Amino acid sequence: MTPGLLFSIVIAYFVILLIVAWYTGRNSNNDSFFIGNRNSNWMLVAFGMIGTSLSGVTFVSVPGDVGKTAFGYFQVALGNMMGYVVIAFVLLPLYYRLQLTSIYNYFSTRFGNKSYKTGASFFILSRTLGATARLYLVVNILQNLLEEAFKDQFQVPFWLTTLIILLMILLYTFEGGVKTIVYTDTLQTTCMLAGLVICIVYILNRLDMNVGSSLQAMGSKGMSKIFFTDPNSPLFFFKQILGGAFITITMTGMDQEMMQKNISVKRLVDAQKNIMTLSLIFGVVILLFLFLGGLLYLYADTIGVTAASDKLFPTLALDAQRMPAAISVIFIIALISALFPSADGAITALTSSFCIDILNMQRREDLSEKEKKKTRRFVHLGFTVIFLLIVLVFKHIDSQSMISVILKVASYTYGPLLGLFAFGILTKRTVNDDMVPGVALAAPVLCYVLEMCQSYLFKDYKIGLELLVINGLFMFIGLWLSSGNFQKKGMLS
Template identity: 25%
Template sequence: MNPVDLVIVIVYLAAMPIIGVLVGRRQKSANDYFVGERSMPWWAVTLSVVATETSTLTVISTPGLVFGSAFLFLEVAFGYILGRLVAAFVLLPRYFKGNYVSAYEFLGRRFGRGLQGTASVTFVVTRLLAEGLRLFAGAIPIKAILDHYGIHTAYWHIVVLLTALTLIYAFVGGIKSVIWVDVIQWSLYILGAIGAVIFLSTKLPDGWTSIASGQGRFQLTDFASNIITSPYAFIGAVVGGAFLSMASHGADQLIVGRLLSTKSLRDGQRALIGSSIVVFIQFALFLVVGAMLWVYTGGKTGATATAVAAGKMSGDDVFSNFIVNDLPVGLAGLLIAGILASTMGALASALNALSTSTIADLYQRFTQRTVADSKLLRHGRMWTLIWAVVFAIFASLFTNSKDPVIQQGLGIVGYTYGALLGSFFLGLVVKKARQSDAVVAFACSVVGMAFLILFVKFDKATTAVHLQFGAATKTLVPLATYWYTFVGVLISMIVGGLLALRHRGPDPRATEVDSPPQEEVPV
């Protein structure tokens, strides 16, 4: 890398906190801090949602997926579109109707404070693990740059720096700063990816698409693999992706908080559905980069492709090493800044979401005190600071793994997403279900998924079930990652539905949340 690239990265790191503070420095109320007084334009929220879900996991890991699974990841992205359509028309109207700032307030109104608190605490733990992994992933390319210049430092030093810079604008500006900085950051890493495509197109031989296609790098669907154990078998990828997206964009405060900052239900639905289209195109762009890298590395020396195949270099390393070693001056700095942008954007969103959930779902619910708005604003900022410190500690605990970090991230949410989404569906579908039924179903789903993920393995050839108290082997493999949310929802619905049979009539609380939702909610 050239010193010019380092200057670009440094300027970016300095500029984002300054822009964020300038945008959101005039916070007037807690409502402004948490949901931007419900005044954000839907297109900005769309890009913020995409930036929030993207993170470094997507930027550095998705191109490397081509080396092992071609374009099959787009099957999952198609499932995302289906899942967000359901979330937009089934779950989102309930949140706007109740004028909530947190998704889990719906559970509090439908079942009671106990389940609302349970869901919020589960969200907090899941976010700490998942976002901690994302934050660690953001440190990977920065460490590669520093090592390249002979500056050897620990990952946790980089993690602390990124957290501190992100905290500045998340602390001061709340959701407004987070959303507008997300828009800038999304534009930055997309421009970087497009720049990589243009650069690679000048380096690849004529007919490179035929070379990649001949080796199966453009394969879009997989109807031959086992749907139980293969992550990209078509049915499993689409159905699993749909349920994963329903949970992440309909039952996770990380995304719901952004949607609730729009001016109306209709705008929220536009933002949610629009994000599914944008993210599909974005995944396709990163996979094109991966296909071009496959030809580029194989055609140049074969060293990188061979190292990946031999397990000496993970797919996550391919794009990072290409950025550091091969891109021209300026473009490398832009892409590194883009990777940092995705990291900081996801972290800022997580800080705001955790602060909102802590105040709305835990503090206000369980203290039952009427607190002045100015005090709530101070509490919100205080919890933003607390969660930033906790995130830095969690991220510092992660180490490198041979598995793509994007799959590690999906594995973490697999424990809890089914229970969260299942609670919402239980409240909407099973009218007899009470809070005790929902809490037991929630716990059974989390415990059941933990047992399934950790101990249940399947024979790769026959799909026979085995209990194995250890790591997976070549013949015994775990359930495909994208089924986790679906199975978790299934457990929650079955347990909650059976427990609800004890009651003779519907829960009175079900009537409150079952009336037809309003088309528009006044700002």
């Protein structure tokens, strides 16, 4: 791929996003930025959330992981689909009843101000680390492509590539926020899924196979196995399904970025339709990504390519000697489409949470709308800088599979949120608000100790995705020990 072609693709894509941002961001205010004036179309939200839920990590890591875990990741997807049911019929009714702009306001009403700040802080930590890990993976692929394209002319520093991409995201989300992202995510999800389907069709043709024969070939190599029945394995189906359910409940239902889009829909029933539609599409799309992964490994075997894991898909798609330029272009467009939804929504949600939950901006009557907007813009710019710095850190601790890194980070940082929400919804007890921050820090520390000592405590048993549930359970127990059995006056639960 020539430098000119690569540059043209990126610029053309960005110009389209800017046009959408200009159109949707006109006459926007803080309500538009935070919750889209509660007037988003539920069908657009449902479709656009596919791109946010999948991101570049799914686009690259899930197909690449097939060589190691076969179709085992679909066990997690089945759990994800169960988790969406809990979100639709337990969490969303709560958020709509309380008319929340930030979902962590629930903790303020239910427990107290320190619990509220603790929940919001853990979200900010979780989403910052998770989103930057996703961003790093895609930027690193684009960086490798840039180095190859410009190797005979000049060197493009990794930090500059990251900075340019973040500035692009900053520009098209700066005014419209959620109101803009609902539309840009729809566009980006369309491009990503179109790229997925086109790549599948092309490789099937190159292999001279149909769906049935390709599945048989994958099965003969052990790549089409879905369910793993060894209880000691981290891939044990019960652990994967359970972990997948709680990952969705926490990383979607208890995540301001994801719920910010849902509560921007006017009616609860439409938000519920959005989530249930998302769950069905999500399951189908994950199966397609796994199928693509199997095809990539079959194709790599036939042409003698040894790349694996996160490097497999980019290596094959960008191989100028074996792939036509059209497929490389489609891959780049789909990859960029996977990149932007995982970062634009995160920066917007982090800005919203920091302004509302940490700075209490919505409650500040001493600030004019103009002053609030100025503060929000400053915070938005600040998170862009933080993203840049953390992506550069990830560059120095490169991992073979970023999806495993993201799930591990989620297990440690979303556990306290899971415990807080579970305790608030399932019990009527109050807590010692002053102790909540300490309990929230102690729960992941105990999980770390447990994980380090697992070989001594459990012998052959390996802790997998259930670490998130254990973390939440530690938080729940800590809250119970610091609680009373009387109901807080005026409490909403």
